Amino acid sequence: MAEEKPTNWWATLPGLLTAAAAVITAVTGLLLGLGQLGVFDAGQPAASTASASGTASPGASAGTVQPGAGASSSGSGSGTGNGAEWKVTLPTERTYRAADVEYEILSASARPDVSGKIALTLTLRCTNHGRYDLNFWDSTFRLNVGGVSYSPDPGLNELVAGDSSKSGDVRFTVPADIREALLRIKFAEGESSARLAVSPP
Structure with a gap:
């Protein structure tokens, strides 16, 4: 009886598929x-760099220009004074008190509104100066302009504890x-007033 030679592993279909997969x-x-x-980009490094810088440049440019554009838009949209701050002159006397309540004008600014x-x-x-909490809010203040009394924009409403101070902003749109x-400035016992001068830039 003739001996059967063992089949070569490479000659089988599974062997061929495995070998092909290994090569791929x-x-x-x-x-x-x-x-x-x-290795494949060695012939065009300049193009690659230019492309990268071209992509980054618009982003950087937009980041730089956008705030400027926004500021310019705000300035033109706000009308008078082109968005520049106006000068506000405060009176010499800036502290006003009645009983235990005292208000001091620290600073003032004015600029065109939208x-x-x-x-x-x-x-x-x-x-x-008292022992109990005090309400520090917008309703205490009014601004008279040309014979018309304006109330402040909402926003300030704080409690000031006894024997302490607190600062806040009061804004008027005029x-x-x-x-x-x-x-x-309205107190329980009456009111005080302070004259302001406003001039454009």
């Missing part, structure tokens, strides 16, 4: 490795032709 995997790995080393009016902001310090105004 090896070639793919080689190509990926060469690609990461930059509505074409002027936003006049006063920073005040409220000092409570006509753009304002040149002087009278700040009225």
Whole structure:
């Protein structure tokens, strides 16, 4: 009886498929490795760099230009004074007190508002010389401009504890032709007033 020769493993279908898969995997790995080393891009480094810088440049440009554009838009939209801050002159006497409540005008600023009016902001310090909490809020203040009394924009509503102080901003939106105004401070026992001068930039 003749001996059967063992079938060569490479000659079987599974063997061929396995060998093909191994070759494809090896070639793919080689190509990926060469690609990461930059072998295929060696002929065009300048184009690659230009492309990268071209992509980054618009982003950087947009980041730089956008705030400027926004500021310019805000300035033109705000109307008078082109968005520049106006000068506000405060009175010599800036502290006003009645009983245990005292208000001090710390600073003032004015600039055109988006509505074409002027936003006049006063920073005040409220000092409570009493023992109990005191309400420091917008309703205490009024601004007289050209014979018209304006209430402040909502926003300030704080409690000041006894024997302590707290600062806050009071903002009025008034006509753009304002040149002087009278700040009225209302106390339980009456009211005090402070005259302000406003001039465009």
